[in-house]
Amino acid sequence: MTDSLTFHFDVDGENFVSAGQASVQVKKNLRELGFPPEIIRRVSIAMYEGEINMVIHAGGGAADVDVFEDRIVIVLSDHGPGIPDIDLAMQEGYSTATDNVRSLGFGAGMGLPNMKRYTDEMRIESKVGKGTVITMCIFV
């Protein structure tokens, strides 16, 4: 059985209220599928951080989650400004979020580092002015 199951979500830009809805839905689905709680938590944190990033920096985007029996692959893609220096962006505490965003409690510079920490593999492809695609994989 190699078939995968795909969940697709559109992440609405500039809407902090609904940000995080996709990760809550994925959490529900993974629970129904019977994944262990720790895996579900890792997927949910990585996805939540990614969603928030897309809302803050890219005006929204799309989240696709491919579920296999042995792994879960999350692809987040947007048409935002892109990341000029990925190594810098990966540093804990580095953030380009505006003061407005920070006053909401976001923009602590932990988004990307957390996504890396909670996943087994993470790949960032980004073109300045075109957008960013982040692929994360968690092995079960």
Next chain:
Amino acid sequence: MDSYRHSVVLDVEKCTGCTTCVRHCPTEAIRINGGHAEINTDRCIDCGECIRLCPHNAKKAMCSKFEHYLHYKWKVAMPAPALFGQFDGLDDVDVVLQALLDIGFDDVFEVAKAAEFVSAYTRMYLKTEGIKKPVISSACPVISRLISLRFPYLKDNILPLLPPMEIAAMEARRRAKEQHPELNDNEIGVFFITPCPAKVSYIRNGYGDYQSHVDVVVALNDIYFQLLGAMKNPGQSGKKTTGSESGMIGIGWASSGGESSALLNDNYLYADGIENCIQVLDSIENGNIPQIEFVELNACIGGCVGGIMTIENPFIAKTRLQTVRRYLPVSKNFVSPDQSYIPESFITDSFPSYMPLAKLSDSMAESMRMMAQIQKLRETLPGIDCGACGAPTCRAFAEDQVKGVAPPERCCVVLQQREQQKENADDSQ
């Protein structure tokens, strides 16, 4: 534990199958089948929303009648602090305590008193090195059950102290034995006066391996009028109350925020209403909350004063409690400053084994196949979540179909579309 015994029961005669409860159940545990509601007991968390919302009063919580337990030689009443918010113009808790004696109890042990101990020990526990923060209150049984079904990752965050009701029950029994050494264990009855059905379920089923120390649960609204009568004519029984043993903190536990404010720091969050609580738990799981020490969650809006077995609106009850609390000392129960440990009998690490809510199948491959089918089927449904099929949402209906528990004909929109197509086909012939 073979099966969980819930306290919510349905009066089939009264149920019209109107779907109100189906659409509001936070765990999607209810379906309409054969014209009336059916509760999936594995999913039910005893929150009581269905009882609260049923327009036909077809749902009830099963409690015991005080009159049926008069055989206990020594009957101790344990009023939940929410009781004191139910009386108009009440400014002295003693009046209610006296009335409890007058209607037939031999002693009263306030749950608010035990709550003050829990508060003191919680303050102590929060200083322990290496504990998982935020600590989540263990007082609301709905939340405890919800965590065991849906947020198992947070189980180490739960305060390892027994809820005030249990501590009160143990202490009440201890006191009875001290005062009356001649009594046998089975001659002492400890009665909890409950504002909510979830406490009833907790007492019946225990929590994990823990078994409750409460003997009988009486609904608050069931003895309310008896109490009201006794309050008009105090002292009828010839017994005399020794007076309240709790202060502002203990009685404050009746409403949302009371337990938190008793921690005497400002590093806490409190939320009430089941949907809000679920959102907070989701956020804790995602690590998406500020650095806080303590989280108090109450399934009912307003906290325990919002329980469905109360009489008064939760906000009015809360205001009345402010009057009751006004002239009380902050707390009447203290832990000596020399004491640096929590008594072992107050601690529990019991936690029900994780039962994934709504797992589709035991085999993951099968679950994935089913979910793919559900997604496909869901797209053929109207998506208006009308509830006419008996399921809360089109998504849930698709799931029921794939599980083989609901026939596709139950969707009236799809049926109508089919009819229309048939007519069109007939016309064109």
